[in-house]
Each structure stands twice: as C-alpha cells, then as structure tokens.
Amino acid sequence: MPTIVVEVMPKAVLLDPQGKAVAGALHRLGKEQFSSVRIGKRFELTVDGPVDDALLAEVQELADDMFSNAVIEDVVSITVLDEVAV
C-alpha cells in the first residue's frame, strides 16, 4: 500500500527549544561540529487504494489545517512512497 509522507518543521525564525536542548547535549558530548539542531515532525499516512491528485489535494489541506499550525510551523514536503519493501 502506498504511503504519503508529510514533513513539518518549526518556522526558521522561531526558537526551537527542543532542538536547542539536543544541541546542548551534543556539545556536552564533545560533538562540536554540529552548530545547531532543529526538530520537526514526520507523518506517514498509509493509503488503502491509489494515490491520485484529489487525494494529494486532500492531504495538502490536512497538512495545512491539522498536521501543522501556520503560525508556528511550515509544511516542508509531501511525498509519496510506493509499495515499501517490508
């Protein structure tokens, strides 16, 4: 079954306290090569049936209205994975 992947990130202009906390942990581990970390979300929607333009439009709407909040986040990608090897 195809899977639609939606990725959402906090807006670049906003402080990402989660990412900042992980970046702090990396520095404590001596991983100085990583200057910053930002943490977002990945949604995997498994679909029963084919993925067509109408369905993708519906996913775009859901991504904008529910999976993300435009005040604080951006939808950075919507991609379709075909039959994923298990």
Next chain:
Amino acid sequence: MRVGVITFPGSLDDRDAQRAVRIAGGTPVALWHGDHDLQGVDAIILPGGFSYGDYLRAGAIAAHSPIMAEVIAAANAGTPVLGICNGFQMLAEAHLLDGGLVRNDHGSFICRDQKLQVENIDTAWTNGFSENQEITIPLKNGEGGFIADQDTINRLEGEGQVVFRYVDINPNGSANDIAGISNARGNVVGLMPHPEHAVEEGFGPDTRAAMRSGTDGLTIFASVIERTLASA
C-alpha cells in the same frame, strides 16, 4: 447564569473551573467534548490540562473535537468564551484567537504565582477589574510562549486586544510579555495563567496579608456572570 465547562480527554482543571463558577455565583454545567450540545449555556470555559497528552501540538486535537463546531458558532454569535492554559491553546488552534503557543523558551515546565496587569477591562471576562489593575494568579505550563507575526502583534496591541500582560518577569518567552488576549469583539478571551486556582481564601496564591489568601482570579468569573445578570 449557566456557564458550561467542557471536559476533554486529559483536561485537569475542569472541576476547578466549575468550582470557580459556583463561588462566583453562577451555575456550572459540565459539557462533554464528544457531544454536539452546549445545553443552552450562557458562557463557555475551555479548561486547563493536557488534552490528548499535548500530542501533535498542545490543544490541536481537542480543537477538532465534535463540540468545537458548536463552540465556534457560539463564539462567532457573541457568547462569552474563556480559554485557560490548554483552553487558550485550543482557541488559538481553532483560530478563534490570533497567534499560537509554543514551548517555553527556557525549555522547562514552570509553576509559579504570577503577577499580571489587566490591560483591557472591556471584555466579557474582565469588566469587573479596574484599569491596569495588578493581579496575582498561578501559572503552570510547558508550552506558554505566545507568538504571532509582527503585524498581528501590532494589531493586537493597537486594538487593545492584549488583555493580560506579565509583570516583573516574562516566564515563558511570550512576545511583548503577553499573557492573554481577546478577539476583536471582546467575547473570546484566552490566557495562560489559571484564575480558577485563585478564587477562595485558603487555596490561592500567597498574599502580603496571609498565606494562600489570594482570590484575584474570582473577578474573571464574576465579570461574565454579573454583566450577564445586569443585562438580563
């Protein structure tokens, strides 16, 4: 005066909000998130807590609850709606209020007695205060940082929609020290601190007079109840 308090999966302060309504002289009505029925209440409170465990974003899943269709219609028709903490997050997610709430800038949960200034006393929920009155009520949140784009902040400031502002300390990184806002009409108000925990002596914040004697939150509930009674 019947004030509905909606319970969502993960609400914590619904009973406290009901108690605050009762102490303020109103009749609390318990409402359920899964119903499409406001039971004819005169005002609505979305209480604090961690609906759906703050999954997705705080308040986001609750904002899509069945009863929210009725809440949005009632709010747009002028019914007073108050969102406290998680309820504020729901109102923002439901687009009844501007902006959004993000994780505290320091990354930690915070719980403290918080001083606020009441900057708009023309809303349904603040008309019992005096202009710029300072109050102290508890604050307890992990995702209380209010943000919005600069145009929205300017509009909220310019139109007097900043209802509560943090005094002395900004506890969570909120833009312009904003603790609570209203919609343009003034019937919908949201704030991060918890007025329902400061309504009865012995159970509120400490004051200079005595430990736990603070009841500054009561005026928020009394405001909506007394104005509705006066106009009845």
